[in-house]
Amino acid sequence: MTLHSFDTPPGARVSPPAGAPARARIHEVGPRDGLQAEPLPLDAELKTGFARGLLGAGVSSLEVAAFVHPARVPQMADAEAVVAGIGRPAPGVRLTSLVPNERGLDRALAAGADAVAAIASVTESFARENMGMTRDESLAAAVGVTRAAKDAGRHVRGYLSMCFGDPWEGPVDVSEVVESALVLAEAGSDVVVLSDTIGVAHAGQVETVLEALAAAGIPGERLAAHFHDTYGQALANVRAALPAGVAEFDASASGLGRCPFAPGATGNLATEDLVWMLHGLGYDTGIDLRALMGASDPVDRALGRTTASAVKKALSA
Amino acid sequence: MTLHSFDTPPGARVSPPAGAPARARIHEVGPRDGLQAEPLPLDAELKTGFARGLLGAGVSSLEVAAFVHPARVPQMADAEAVVAGIGRPAPGVRLTSLVPNERGLDRALAAGADAVAAIASVTESFARENMGMTRDESLAAAVGVTRAAKDAGRHVRGYLSMCFGDPWEGPVDVSEVVESALVLAEAGSDVVVLSDTIGVAHAGQVETVLEALAAAGIPGERLAAHFHDTYGQALANVRAALPAGVAEFDASASGLGRCPFAPGATGNLATEDLVWMLHGLGYDTGIDLRALMGASDPVDRALGRTTASAVKKALSA
Numbered sequence: 113m114t115l116h117s118f119d120t121p122p123g124a125r126v127s128p129p130a131g132a133p134a135r136a137r138i139h140e141v142g143p144r145d146g147l148q149a150e151p152l153p154l155d156a157e158l159k160t161g162f163a164r165g166l167l168g169a170g171v172s173s174l175e176v177a178a179f180v181h182p183a184r185v186p187q188m189a190d191a192e193a194v195v196a197g198i199g200r201p202a203p204g205v206r207l208t209s210l211v212p213n214e215r216g217l218d219r220a221l222a223a224g225a226d227a228v229a230a231i232a233s234v235t236e237s238f239a240r241e242n243m244g245m246t247r248d249e250s251l252a253a254a255v256g257v258t259r260a261a262k263d264a265g266r267h268v269r270g271y272l273s274m275c276f277g278d279p280w281e282g283p284v285d286v287s288e289v290v291e292s293a294l295v296l297a298e299a300g301s302d303v304v305v306l307s308d309t310i311g312v313a314h315a316g317q318v319e320t321v322l323e324a325l326a327a328a329g330i331p332g333e334r335l336a337a338h339f340h341d342t343y344g345q346a347l348a349n350v351r352a353a354l355p356a357g358v359a360e361f362d363a364s365a366s367g368l369g370r371c372p373f374a375p376g377a378t379g380n381l382a383t384e385d386l387v388w389m390l391h392g393l394g395y396d397t398g399i400d401l402r403a404l405m406g407a408s409d410p411v412d413r414a415l416g417r418t419t420a421s422a423v424k425k426a427l428s429a
Numbered sequence: 430m431t432l433h434s435f436d437t438p439p440g441a442r443v444s445p446p447a448g449a450p451a452r453a454r455i456h457e458v459g460p461r462d463g464l465q466a467e468p469l470p471l472d473a474e475l476k477t478g479f480a481r482g483l484l485g486a487g488v489s490s491l492e493v494a495a496f497v498h499p500a501r502v503p504q505m506a507d508a509e510a511v512v513a514g515i516g517r518p519a520p521g522v523r524l525t526s527l528v529p530n531e532r533g534l535d536r537a538l539a540a541g542a543d544a545v546a547a548i549a550s551v552t553e554s555f556a557r558e559n560m561g562m563t564r565d566e567s568l569a570a571a572v573g574v575t576r577a578a579k580d581a582g583r584h585v586r587g588y589l590s591m592c593f594g595d596p597w598e599g600p601v602d603v604s605e606v607v608e609s610a611l612v613l614a615e616a617g618s619d620v621v622v623l624s625d626t627i628g629v630a631h632a633g634q635v636e637t638v639l640e641a642l643a644a645a646g647i648p649g650e651r652l653a654a655h656f657h658d659t660y661g662q663a664l665a666n667v668r669a670a671l672p673a674g675v676a677e678f679d680a681s682a683s684g685l686g687r688c689p690f691a692p693g694a695t696g697n698l699a700t701e702d703l704v705w706m707l708h709g710l711g712y713d714t715g716i717d718l719r720a721l722m723g724a725s726d727p728v729d730r731a732l733g734r735t736t737a738s739a740v741k742k743a744l745s746a
Binding site for chain 2: 113114115116118121122123124125129237241276277278279280281282283284286311312313314315316317319320321341342343344345347348350351352382385388389391392393394421422423426
């Protein structure tokens with residue numbers, strides 16, 4: 113007998129379940145977060161082709177580059193070339209660049225970036241070890257970037273690292289997350305992105321943190337989530353965040369990505385796995401699963417890696 | 430700086446969230462389902478030691494063996510020796526053996542099994558390809574085993590294979606699942622175990638199937654779920670099943686397990702990953718995570734495999 117090819121999730125809902133947002137959006141981070149820590153230099157054409165492939169697959173929100181110091185993140189040294197190579201996106205499609213400070217913002221704006229990601233650490237240890245500054249300095253830098261980017265009319269995603277656990281400190285106090293999120297929200301971030309940089313977050317904690325944020329005046333609609341799959345929890349965390357109104361989730365095609373600063377962390381949530389669940393829940397992400405899988409093939413080959421996406425693995429077998 | 434060791438999930442809830450069952454139980458299937466398809470013969474002492482290690486880690490519901498034809502599943506030919514080697518469990522601990530028919534049940538009862546797993550297929554194709562019988566014959570066999578085992582005063586888990594997708598047929602109609610579940614429930618199964626043997630199930634489908642079963646008179650309390658992680662969805666499916674009252678979930682230590690009959694299927698949900706989420710949600714499973722990780726070490730070594738558990742991988746790094 114011939115095996116069935118599962119190109120779409122079986123028994124998908126016609127519309128999202130009661131108590132969950134009517135729409136959900138995937139923010140694809142493969143070309144930036146997914147590649148940033150790869151030690152092997154990848155040329156701008158490969159990155160540009162990857163981004164174009166993702167856009168062709170229906171991705172409508174895409175992180176394309178980081179305007180950081182080239183000595184610090186050599187893989188992102190060609191940010192200008194990548195952004196120029198991708199060109200202007202179609203209407204309704206947003207291309208985001210990460211900028212750590214106002215110098216980076218100037219470069220991103222000059223390159224034509226239409227959305228930026230600012231970043232701050234919730235914990236003191238990660239701010240010092242990763243960013244070489246105090247927690248408050250990292251928040252101040254993110255606030256500076258956010259205000260300037262809003263003044264320039266750009267969409268801003270305000271990332272908060274280490275919302276659920278810190279590699280050195282361990283558990284993170286919910287009140288610290290709330291306090292930091294309020295700072296970024298008040299500075300004008302369009303969404304505050306709760307990041308689990310080391311992948312320890314679980315559904316119970318996600319619910320607790322989202323309840324605390326809602327109580328402090330930041331509803332799910334102002335939030336997005338960036339989960340890592342280090343402890344295998346990412347997708348369950350997405351399911352746990354939906355009822356709180358969170359409707360935007362970061363993911364990386366083929367599960368690309370490491371974390372150079374958080375030892376032990378392995379890989380972002382794979383976009384293919386997230387697509388499987390969201391389509392099954394009745395969301396139309398606009399993404400074609402097979403085209404999505406194909407977009408990361410050249411990158412997987414260039415890196416000599418096996419995909420970290422369970423769905424891509426299963427459907428490629 | 431010294432890295433923090435995450436032995437327990439950070440920010441765990443004190444008690445389970447509203448709308449979820451007050452208790453949840455893990456049914457560990459590593460020694461049987463996890464090992465059954467391994468081509469390398471493993472000796473009874475290794476299996477017995479594995480089971481004892483799991484019980485020592487706090488596992489209270491454990492599948493230990495299958496009383497099937499040795500020519501069909503050579504790895505389970507030593508079922509009697511394994512059950513004898515484990516000995517009587519402590520009070521409140523249940524050891525289950527899989528039996529495909531009444532002949533297997535006789536062997537299991539003679540060996541002293543105190544709980545049995547009966548098994549039927551929801552789909553015609555899987556029944557024919559895997560079990561060499563029709564779907565109705567597979568249901569009749571499971572009913573026969575269930576009635577005889579209940580007459581003998583044993584706890585019965587009634588497994589339904591292919592509740593969410595079939596490797597040959599593709600999507601499975603919900604009404605077929607309901608119909609089959611009613612047969613096993615009426616025969617006296619203590620729990621009907623919905624199995625996603627090929628791992629394609631997603632949260633939306635789990636919700637739909639559970640709603641249909643509740644409407645047909647089978648509430649979550651009479652159900653358990655056996656999810657595979659082939660498409661990365663298993664843990665999100667557990668999270669989706671909890672609000673429907675399902676409180677018993679199969680998992681395999683270190684993610685042990687393949688499926689010899691369903692090409693493409695790779696591995697059960699890893700117990701460590703499930704423990705992380707359930708403990709985070711405020712459930713006391715009684716399981717010690719480090720001891721659980723240690724219990725599968727000799728098996729991982731004997732098989733020369735890398736663990737498929739994300740949690741075990743992360744905490745062993």
